[in-house]
Structure formats: C-alpha cells, structure tokens
Amino acid sequence: MINESDMKPEKNTFPRWRKATLDEIVEVMRQVHGRDVSRYDESFLTKSIDKRLAATSMDTPVAYLEHLAQDREEAEALFRSLSIGYSEFFRDPLTFALLEQVVLPGLAEKKEKTGRGEIRVWSAGCAAGQEAWSVAILLEEMAAARGKPLPYRIFATDLSPAELTVARTGVYDAVGLQNVRWRHLHTYFTRKEERYTLVPRLRDRVDFSAYDLLDGYSVCPPVSVYGDFDLVLCCNLLFYYRPEIRSAILEKVQGCLAPGGYFVTGETEGGIVKESGGLRAVAPPPAVFQKIEPRR
Template sequence: MDDESFRKILQFFSLSWPGYRKVRKAVKKRLARHMLDCGCRKVGDYLLLLQEDPEATKKTRNLLTVSISRFFRDRRLWEVMGDCLIPKLLREVDGNCQRPLRVWSAGCSCGEEVYSLRILWDQVRKRSSAMPPLEVWATDANQGVLDRARMGAYPRSSVKGLPSLLLQEYFVPNSKGFIISDALKDGIHWMKHDFITELPPGITFDLIFLRNNLLTYYGQTLKAAVFPRILEALRPGGFLIIGGSEQIPGEQVPLRCCPKCECIFEKGFRPETDGTCNV
C-alpha cells in the first residue's frame, strides 16, 4: 500500500497523517492484507466497501488502532503522580474516605496504564494512614483489546524496565510473560465505549487519562469536537493526563499545566493563581 492510499483511508476515518508517523509501516501492512481479504485491489473499491459494509468498517477501525504500550510509560509522569498528584487528591478528600476517587482511562487499550495506576495506588497506600476506594472506568472502542486487558496477561516487552521488586509483588510469571495479580483487578470497570461517537460515562471524574489516542491519531476538526466533551466529565480541580508529545487543542481551555510534568493539567482557574497547576 502506498502513502497516498493510506492517506485516503485515514481521511475516511478523520484520522491524522502525522499521528501515524512512527507506526505507518505496520498499519499499512495490516490494511493491505485486509484489502486483499475483502477482494479489493484498489483503495477506491475498499473505500466504497467501507461506506456500505458496517462490519468491514469496524474491522478496519480496529486495524487502525495502535495499542503499543508498556507499564509506567513516561517514567517522569508516574513519579510526579506518586509524589505530588495522588497525595494532593488525597488531601482534598481528607476526612471523606468513603467517597471513591474516580478515574477514567479513555482509550485504555490493553490495560498497561490502568494497572500501572493500580500499582502506584497500592504503593502510596502503604505509606498513607487512610485511603479512599479507587474506582477506574477503563474504556476502549476495541473489544479485543478490552478482553486482553481484563485477562491481564502481558509479554515481557510490556514490563521492560520495571523494577524486579514490583514484578515479584504484582505479577505472576508464565511461559509467555507475566500475568497481573488478581488483587489489582478490584475496582476496575472495563467497558466498550467509543469516545468519538458516544458521550462520556455519566460520572464526574477526579482524574482522566487521555494519552496517545485522540490527541495523536485524530484530525483537528474531530479533536475540536470531542475534546471539550471529554473535559466536561472532569470535575473542577481534577486532573487531565495526556501523552508526552501531545498538545491541548484550542487556546481558551480552562487547564493549567503542571510545572513538574508537562503531561499533567489541572482543570479550572482561580483568581488567586497565575494559571499554573499547583501540583
């Protein structure tokens, strides 16, 4: 498949050509194979099929999904979360440990991010006197990756660089890699959900992960339409976390960037602040 054909498929799904820069070769190979399986030799025929066949469209959308990840990706982010962000959230709910801390992982893929948060939460719990329950809504439009995430089985590449103590405490080795401890699965609600076409879960969240998905792979028009909708699901004073190379779309967005980590944003402005996140 040549680049021009790939561009046309991305445009059909309102996806971003620059966003696929690092994964272009692998995704093009998957799409070319699917085109042949569908009996399409030309991209024009393939696009006509996608207009008429919902199942082919669904399959293609899944093939365009990039699910490469690993535990504690972007180590600096997780350090700031453990040292500053989570303790700040805990101070805000101090004395109300019955109310759960609610987190949404939007586009959770195979679950490495969700389980990384559960591990970090458990580590903070060990040095805290009292912790509220942690409730995580882990959503993705791809049922296949959700099933893998729920199972919690990962290749060795997913845990590369993880300290041996964490591996011993939270993972069980097997012939293909590692399986996550059952204790970490508590409080996680896995749910098939497409944030492009569906409203956010009907809950106000304290923390939203929106990393390496909408802001990387989708076009500007779609980002401008979907991002405000996701932000509405975050409570004032809550935190949004994006990917390390991503940018917030738009200029008049009520978010303050954390000076300790450019991936973290606090929602809402207060007159007494200078617009800087106080984590």
C-alpha cells in the first residue's frame, strides 16, 4: 500500500528537475496518451514522477520523458500513481472529537427545534468509506444515548470505482482501524480472523456513488438530488491539486452547504480553506469550518 505521507506535496526536493521537462511530461500525457495530469499540484506531480523514474530505472527526467512518450503502460502506471486512496477510520482524532462533542449534537438539536427533518452529510472523496462510516458510528452512538431516533442520511462519493466497491462491501483489515474505540469495534464490526466487517444495520445508513468533484455539469452529487448538506467532509484530497482546482472544488462544496452548515477538511489542509473565504474556523487547529451567512 502507498504510504500517503510519502506522497504529500511539499517543496520540490529534486534539484535535477527542470520545469520545462515537467511541462513536457504533462504535454506527452495529454497529447500522446490522452490523460490530463495538469490539474495536479506541481510538487506532488514531481514526486510521483520521481517514483516512476526509480521504478523504471531511468537515470534522468529527460530519459523518463522519452520512455513515457513510447510506452502506454507506463503512462497508465504514472496516472494510477496519482490516485492516492489511503484512509483510516476516525483519521484525525481532534476533528472527530469536535464532530462528536460539538458539531453533531448541535445539528441534532437544531433539527429537533426547527423540525427540519434529517441531518444530511456528504463525504466527498470518501475512498473506501472509512470517513463516512466513522460519522455513521458517531450518529448511531448519539441516537442510542438520546434514546430516540435521529434521522440522518450520509452520501459518500469518490472518483474511483475500485475504492467504492470496497466501501460497499464494508470489510476491512486491521490497518486503518487503530483509532476505533474498543467498544465501537465490538458494537459495529464483526471479526473473522484478521478481517472486520461492518454490521448490517450500519451498512444501510451510507449511500455510496461515483462522483467527480470536478464535474462541471452538476452542482452537487446527483444521488443527493438537491445537496443542502448540514455537514460536508472533503479531507486529504485538496492538497493534491493546483490552487485554481482547489478553489473550484471548494466553491462546489460550499455551494452545497445548508445555511449554517459545517465543512471539514484534513488537518493539514485548513490553510487552503481559510484562504478561500466564505467559511469561519470553528476551533483551532482549523479543520472544521462553518458557513458564514451573508449580512442582510
């Protein structure tokens, strides 16, 4: 499995790289192989190509460029390497503590007061579902503690059909379960040897579907019909993209938020969101935001 921390964009640490060569690689991918990699953050792209250099035993980026121009399989290998699907249950513990103690109880109370139906959640870029299931566990726990039904719907979307297949199966190995409380593990999973399967009553609570956040023809995932989400999670995805692409994604997810709705991002991505405006950080470190309503 790809270790995500190896891949996170950072300052370019590869002095042998020339920007011109990177641009040529992007052009070869587009013109020869029909794959658009220009949307990715430059340092992430450089790092990913450098890994392909090592895998193909090429000495220099220029040698790799020549190889790439003639080899479709290599182009597909490079394209696949840009899709990082790593995830964990309750991945950022501080963020999930804030959801558990402040955000979700607040939303439940608001729904009850206004009689405005279910809590609507969107996990955007859900990978194999760990994030969506983590929110479902918190909501189930809250309902049990309150002793009354808590209507909610979770929509979880991703680009990758392979990730969505695992998500729908709801079967995981122990990697990625390290932040799950012992009690939750025993309540919401059944264990068979080293595999953990989500219990059926939880599996009915999340609706998985394919959706590209960069789809220009829709303003929210079609399966949700009208968006209007009380909570949107878009974590550990923004930093793989160039700034203008990040802004387009942020604009889309903010447009889907209900008045006073919450937006959650990865703990290392908070700075990107702050820069975009329209949201206020709920608490430091800024990974949980609330939609700012325009003054009348």
